Amino acid sequence: MYQFNEEEQMILSMVDDICTDIIMPRAQEIDIQDEFPWDIHQVLAEQGIFSLCFAEEYGGAGVGLHCWLKMMEKIAAVSCAVSMMIANVSLGSAPVVLFGNEEQKQKVLPELASGEAQIAFGLTEPNAGSDIGGITTTAVKKGDKYVINGNKVFITSGSVSKYFSIFAKVIGEDGSRKLSCFLAEKDMPGLVIGRNEEKMGLHGSVTTQLFFENLEVPESAIIGQIGDGYKIVFQSLNKGRLNNGAQATGLVQAALKDATIYAKGRVQFGNPISEFQAIQFMIADMEIGLQTCHLMLDNAATLFEQKSPDLMKYASATKVVCSDMANKATADAVQIFGGYGYCKEYPVERYFRDSKIFPIFEGSNQIQRGIIAKAVYKEYNE
Ligand SMILES: Cc1cc2nc3c(=O)[nH]c(=O)nc-3n(C[C@H](O)[C@H](O)[C@H](O)COP(=O)(O)OP(=O)(O)OC[C@H]3O[C@@H](n4cnc5c(N)ncnc54)[C@H](O)[C@@H]3O)c2cc1C
Incomplete structure (x- = not known):
């Protein structure tokens, strides 16, 4: 380690x-x-x-x-x-x-x-979440500017950001559509900040709709080259997925700590519930999960620092393991708290709701498993 x-x-x-x-x-x-x-x-x-x-x-x-x-x-x-x-x-x-x-x-x-x-990362659209090829936001060159039209959903910190990394397809004169990334700013005319969503969890983190209504950005706003969009998305998300893995691991840690303290103090049938094997197994599984998350994060972070070509497979696997573990550990923590776990008096209820997002965003866990399988198929391509 x-x-x-x-x-x-x-x-x-x-x-x-x-x-x-x-x-x-x-x-x-x-x-x-x-x-x-x-x-x-x-x-x-x-x-x-x-x-x-x-x-x-x-x-x-x-x-x-x-x-x-x-x-x-x-x-x-x-x-x-x-x-x-x-x-x-x-x-x-x-x-x-x-x-x-x-x-x-x-x-x-x-x-x-x-x-x-x-700064916000503006990729997802109403009809293009997992399928980023389905993005319909367009950018058309007009003189020395690009005119962007379309809209984005679920953009974290969208309503509190000054800067935006926006993904749009540049329509070429030949009709080509190349996914590209632009740096936009809040005060640019045509950038309209929509509503913040009401979510199950992550309350306090704002998740916002964005609208581009003839948003004009200068040529200098292009990040990388026209057509670099996919490369930029995938490389950005490699790190993003490790961030997610670490956040999910934090939830595992919190669930384990709170559930252990509660189980040792809660007496039923004349004994602390921590003495019951059914509770011990849940606590043990949380600890095993926590150790697994730490090892996977440590390994993936090392591969990131080494700029390893295998990073994507490991970043995806880390995100899957940590987020699934966060879902399981927080659900088990609620179970250990019994009826109190279902009430807002204790934070395990919040951990449970917050954990649910981790297998969904930054590429759902189904999409991650697809990435991992493709990498494995390449390895055994004889
Ligand atoms: C709180 C929150 C914050 C977010 N922050 C951002 C942000 O800052 N920037 C941003 O750009 N986006 C953000 N998102 C969007 C997020 O990344 C998407 O919600 C996510 O990628 C899933 O897309 P979708 O919601 O359209 O679901 P869909 O793509 O419609 O998927 C629905 C279900 O189908 C499954 N599915 C889809 N395709 C396949 C497939 N090929 N194989 C198997 N299963 C499949 C998915 O796994 C999922 O279970 C955020 C979302 C939320 C809820």
């Missing part, structure tokens, strides 16, 4: 303090109010949390992925909604970080690193 160096240990200890002192006291309230927690955002910005995923030349602290993922896990264990605002800066900025030119990086990344601005 990766060993955190002294600096990383200091960062993680600071994250522990923020979780205990700042986020935990607000977590249940954030869930109930279901509003973007700007107060927490400000503290995270002041403490330099957003800077952790950016390189030093762009105002970042440039920590490695292992430390970043551990931080994500710790924060998600306290509030998944708060972890989303951080994970989303990483995902939304990935197109710029991975494919942007120097001018785009200098413009956007320092503002994101300082927490002055948020």
Whole structure:
């Protein structure tokens, strides 16, 4: 397993303090109010949390992925909604970080690193979720500009972002349609922010509709090259899926801790319920799951740092295991709490609702299994 160096240990200890002192006291309230927690955002910005995923030349602290993922896990264990605002800066900025030119990086990344601005990743459409080939948002060149029309759904932090990485198909003069990525800004005429969805969980993380009504972006807004869209999506999501895996692992950790403490204190039939084998097996399965999640995240983070060509298969597998485990562990935690687990008095109910998104977004677990199977078929292509 990766060993955190002294600096990383200091960062993680600071994250522990923020979780205990700042986020935990607000977590249940954030869930109930279901509003973007700007107060927490400000503290995270002041403490330099957003800077952790950016390189030093762009105002970042440039920590490695292992430390970043551990931080994500710790924060998600306290509030998944708060972890989303951080994970989303990483995902939304990935197109710029991975494919942007120097001018785009200098413009956007320092503002994101300082927490002055948020950025959203605009891929999904009403009729194109898993099937990104079905995207109908178009971009047409007009002079030195591109005119974008279409709409997006389920865009995390869409209504609180200044910047947007938007995917659209560029219609060529020959009728070709090339998936491409553009950097748009909130104040550009034609970018209309729609409603925030009412969700089962992740309350406090806003999930927004976007409309592009003759949105004009300059040529300089193209990220990478025209036609790089698929490459940008897949490479951005590799890291996004590890972020998701770490967040889901945080939920496993939280479920395990809360369920264990409760089981030891809850007495039925004259014994703490922790003495019953049926409860022990659920707790043991959570621990086994937690260890598995940690190993898979550690391995995938190492492959990411090594720029391994196998990363996609491992990132997908990590996302599947961690998210399925989060669903199981949080459901079992509710079971262990019995009727109290079904009420808002204890946070396991929130963990359960929050966990349900992880097998769905950033490529559903069915899609991940398809990716994994295709990679395996290639390996045995004799
Ligand atoms: C809270 C939240 C936040 C989100 N944030 C963002 C964001 O920031 N940016 C963004 O672009 N999107 C975002 N999304 C969208 C998310 O990534 C999609 O919801 C997800 O990719 C699934 O697409 P869909 O909802 O259209 O479902 P569909 O693609 O319609 O899938 C429905 C079901 O069919 C299954 N399915 C589909 N195709 C196949 C197949 N080929 N084989 C087997 N099963 C299949 C799926 O697994 C799923 O179970 C977010 C969604 C939510 C709910």
